[in-house]
Amino acid sequence: MEPIIKVENFTFYYPDSQVPALAGINLTVQAGEFLGLTGPTGAGKTTLALALNGIIPNFQGGRMGGRVMVAGLDTAKTPCARLAGVIGSVFQDPEAQxxxxxxxxxxxxxxxxxxxxxxxxxxxxxxxxxxxxxxxxxxxxxxxxxxxxxxxxxxxxxxxLRPRVLVLDEPTSELDPRGTLEIVALLQRLNRDYGITILLIEQKISVLAPRVPRLVCLNKGRIVADASPRQILAQEKLTTELGLEVPPVTALFRMLRRAGVYHGDLPLEVDEGQRELGRLLGSRASRA
Amino acid sequence: MPGKSFLHKLNPLTKVVWSLAVITLAFVYQEPLPILSLWASVLAVALIGKVLREILPAIRGLIIFAAIFFLFQVFLIDEGQVVFTLVPGTGIGRITDVGLKACTMLALRMLAMTSTIPVLLATTPPKDMIVAFVEKLKVPYVYALMLVTSLRFIPTLQEELSLVIQAQRAWAYDLEGRNIIKRFLALIPLALPLLLMSVQRARTMAISMETRAFGAGPRTSLHTSTFQLLDIGVISSCLLLTAVLAVVSLR
Incomplete structure (x- = not known):
């Protein structure tokens, strides 16, 4: 099946900038996926969101290379108004949008x-x-x-507007923890019940990790990781380099792994960690 | 807001017609007393519309404005009998009977004319205004939208201003100098961040509108602007009354 989003070797420079905001991005998303996108400030997350909904290059000028296809439409050659019925966008500032x-x-x-x-x-x-x-x-x-x-x-x-894709650029950054969880739960529901493909840009990894099957990490305009949150959070070097805020329970089990005590999957939430810890202690107790 | 009084139910343009009728009469009348009663009629309309209390602060502001207007003009007219002199024995601060009457007229006329505006705004949601202007007066949608969007941002701007003031205070920035020039200059560090924030915000809004097909071509509208029987009645009585009163007073 034709993927709903296909980014091919996409590069973008903002006007008067010598450093690319995005460089050689390749990304394929199948219809119905729920994708998390993260990375430090200035990594190019917002630029990627704007390239998907056609604001780049239709509204925001700059130099670009490569191609962005959404639902079979080339975003550079399709007016924003036409894309509006295919891809919906939500931004950070609830007031301004x-x-x-x-x-x-x-x-x-x-x-x-x-x-x-x-x-x-x-x-x-x-x-x-x-x-x-x-x-x-x-x-x-x-x-x-x-x-x-x-x-x-x-x-x-x-x-x-009945879009097939929703792109949300840090929609919870100005919300409290409860509001954040509500928004993420809502997006999960829209994804599951209505089949809307969701691309959620989010800094709060502890919220994102347990809820998305696939996480893409951007750094300095490049995709540096594209895997399940569990696989990504297991890589200490990567998470440190990206400054990802690793959930404390995950960090604890990473330490246990390093110490050779634990060999299972890294838990992403406290409940999961509690269960694993119980199992770990139980097996040690029975061995002794 | 809707359904509070008959004034709220009227089409916005009906209220504009009323406002224009009041302005016309304010120019037709050449005596203080009729203008005073015209102003009283505007306040009476506000009372019937149950918004008098709401618009009272605006009316108070207009009265102060009219008083300043009066004071600036009253000393400048030389014609007629001198009734009062500020500094006795000299010509400084002289007030004549002609000047007094002319300036009273001016102030009252201004009051009567401008008092309709708060009544209009207090009884009309801005979006109804847009729909009426675009549908009935054929004003381009973009202009109407610009007007209403800027109105919508006023409370947000106020919030941001107090945020900026607090931030500057936290850096021990002095906002309460006695010198008027210093006070004026003190506004710049407030205005600049506010301006930058607004530009940023305007950009986000433009992008958000763009992603929702703004400017795609001909558009439809969820709401429609209709003239009820009540509107037609009010408009025709406004026109009739204005014509009659104008003819009577000009004869």
């Missing part, structure tokens, strides 16, 4: 731009709000909403 005053109108914005008839628009707004689980907020003023609720509105506004 919302244009309307009322939730319903925010969802209507994209549909109005695509000249969707009024009746169909109402129905699609309702459906998108249901999918995101915020149907009760429909007539609320955006000003009254919390940061997490605003991000859900931004997600619903993207979902209303």
């Amino acid at each position: 919302l244009v309307a005053e009322v939730v319903e109108d925010e969802l209507a914005f994209g549909l109005e731009n695509l000249a969707v008839p009024r009746e169909e628009m109402r129905q699609r707004i309702g459906a998108a709000l249901e999918m995101v689980g915020i149907a009760s907020l429909r007539h609320r003023s955006l000003r009254e909403l919390s940061g997490g609720q605003k991000q859900k509105v931004a997600i619903a506004a993207a979902v209303a």
Whole structure:
């Protein structure tokens, strides 16, 4: 099957920059995948997101090489408006990405731009709000909403356009831990129940690692790792180099591994670690 | 906001017609008393619309503005009988009866004209204004959107300003100098970060709009702007009343 995202040898320089923001990127994503993307600040994560939704090079100028294909469309040759129905985007700042005053109108914005008839628009707004689980907020003023609720509105506004892919650029960076978990759980649901391919850019590895099957790490404009979170977090040199915030429980088991005490899979969450630790202590006790 | 009073239910353009009628009459009337009653009628409309309390601060600001207007003008008119002199025996600060009347007229006229604006804003959600302007007056959507988006950003900007002030205070930056020039110069370190933040924010918003097909071509609208029977009634009575009052007072 044709992959939904295919980035081929993509290189991009921002105007007046001698250093490439992205260099020789190759990335293939199959429809229905849930992909995590991480890396230090300035690694090129946002640039990659902007290349996927066509902002680069249609809106943001610069020098580029290679090609980005999304759902069979070459993003450099397709107007942003056409891509809007294929790939939805959510950004970091919940305040700046919302244009309307009322939730319903925010969802209507994209549909109005695509000249969707009024009746169909109402129905699609309702459906998108249901999918995101915020149907009760429909007539609320955006000003009254919390940061997490605003991000859900931004997600619903993207979902209303029925995209096949959602790209989210650090959507939880301004949210508290609970809001963060809610957003990630919502994205998992959209991925599982509606088959939307999700690309989540995220710095909080402890949130991301247990929830995504595949993690891509960027550093200095290059992909330096593309594997399961377990495999990536096992590489001490890599995680130190990237400054990845390794979950403490994972770090503990890494130490146990180094000491030759533990040989199983690295746990990514506390529950898992507790279970493994219990098993480890149990087996030692029975041996003694 | 919707459904609070009949004023809220009116089409935004109906309220604009009312506002224009008040402005017309303010120019037609040449005596203080009719203008005073015109202003009273505007406040009465606000009272019926249940927004008088809400717009009171705005009205107070307009009164102060009108008073300053009055003071600036009243000393400049030489015609007529002198009724008062600020420094007796000299010509400094002389007020004449003609000047007094003319300036009272000016201040009242300004008050009556501008008082309709807070009433309009307090009873109309900005998005209704956009829809009415785009649909009925054929204003290009981009202009209407620009206006409303800038209105939406005012509270955000206020929040950011207080953030910047706090940050500058934390660096022991003096914002309360006595010297007026120093105080003015002190604004620059506040304005600059605010401006940069706004530019950044505008860029994010532009990108966010771009990813939602902004400017794709002809667009539809979720809401529609309609004139009810009530609107037609209000518009025709506004026009009729203005015409009658104008003819009576100009005769």
